Amino acid sequence: MNGETLLETKDLTMEFEGLKALRGLNLQVKRGVIHAIIGPNGSGKTTLFNLISGIYHPTVGKIFFHEKNIAGLKPFQIASLGIGRTFQNIRLFRTMTVVENVLVGQHYKIKEGFMASALNLKRIKKEEERFKEKAFEILKMVRLEGKVNQRATELPYGERRLLELARALSSEPHLLLIDEPTAGMNEIETSQTMEIISRIQDIGVTVLLVEHHMKVVMGISYRISVLDHGEKIAEGTPKEIQENERVIEAYLGRKKR
Numbered sequence: 132m133n134g135e136t137l138l139e140t141k142d143l144t145m146e147f148e149g150l151k152a153l154r155g156l157n158l159q160v161k162r163g164v165i166h167a168i169i170g171p172n173g174s175g176k177t178t179l180f181n182l183i184s185g186i187y188h189p190t191v192g193k194i195f196f197h198e199k200n201i202a203g204l205k206p207f208q209i210a211s212l213g214i215g216r217t218f219q220n221i222r223l224f225r226t227m228t229v230v231e232n233v234l235v236g237q238h239y240k241i242k243e244g245f246m247a248s249a250l251n252l253k254r255i256k257k258e259e260e261r262f263k264e265k266a267f268e269i270l271k272m273v274r275l276e277g278k279v280n281q282r283a284t285e286l287p288y289g290e291r292r293l294l295e296l297a298r299a300l301s302s303e304p305h306l307l308l309i310d311e312p313t314a315g316m317n318e319i320e321t322s323q324t325m326e327i328i329s330r331i332q333d334i335g336v337t338v339l340l341v342e343h344h345m346k347v348v349m350g351i352s353y354r355i356s357v358l359d360h361g362e363k364i365a366e367g368t369p370k371e372i373q374e375n376e377r378v379i380e381a382y383l384g385r386k387k388r
Contacts, residue, residue: 137162143192170358215304236301289320
């Protein structure tokens with residue numbers, strides 16, 4: 132790892148009607164790694180993702196991406212800068228085919244390509260072919276290459292989650308926020324998803340992961356940050372986190388003996 136910081140939050144605070152969901156969070160995510168965010172329910176994990184992706188604007192603090200403060204930007208502006216996201220609750224276009232869902236995820240790139248070639252039909256056709264080729268590559272990465280013409284509603288649950296991941300990847304993000312990717316999956320599906328997330332890192336995409344399944348977190352993460360009641364209580368390697376007394380207390384409600 133080159134140690135270069137891709138994403139950084141400084142004193143990030145989010146308050147809802149007097150309740151602080153995040154309290155002065157300072158976080159650094161290095162380029163090219165899988166960085167996990169864990170913590171009990173209500174610890175602020177989803178709030179953090181909503182702030183980074185522009186759904187919420189922070190009460191206090193800054194969010195730097197490529198050294199630019201993106202706090203306060205709209206979701207489409209943040210997406211166009213190179214941040215993609217999946218959601219815990221699957222958000223697919225149910226009546227569209229698998230490949231159409233992935234192509235929709237490329238709409239920022241498609242718009243740019245269309246505007247650049249509006250008077251050149253041959254170039255438009257080449258752009259369309261390139262986007263389709265990219266969509267097929269991504270579907271192969273997530274093991275859905277045999278389902279390209281099926282409707283999203285026809286996929287089993289685990290494959291719908293992978294399709295959401297493929298759609299997020301189709302915008303060619305530098306940073307991908309992945310929210311609970313293995314929720315509701317069986318052990319085989321979970322192992323396959325771990326492999327896929329590792330492949331995403333291998334192609335140069337930085338991953339910020341929220342996940343409750345500790346086997347997944349410990350198995351693929353380079354670094355882990357732990358939140359509790361909106362505050363970061365620990366950070367380190369998987370081994371360091373497993374042995375951290377504050378983390379054990381937050382999860383189990385008792386101190387390590």
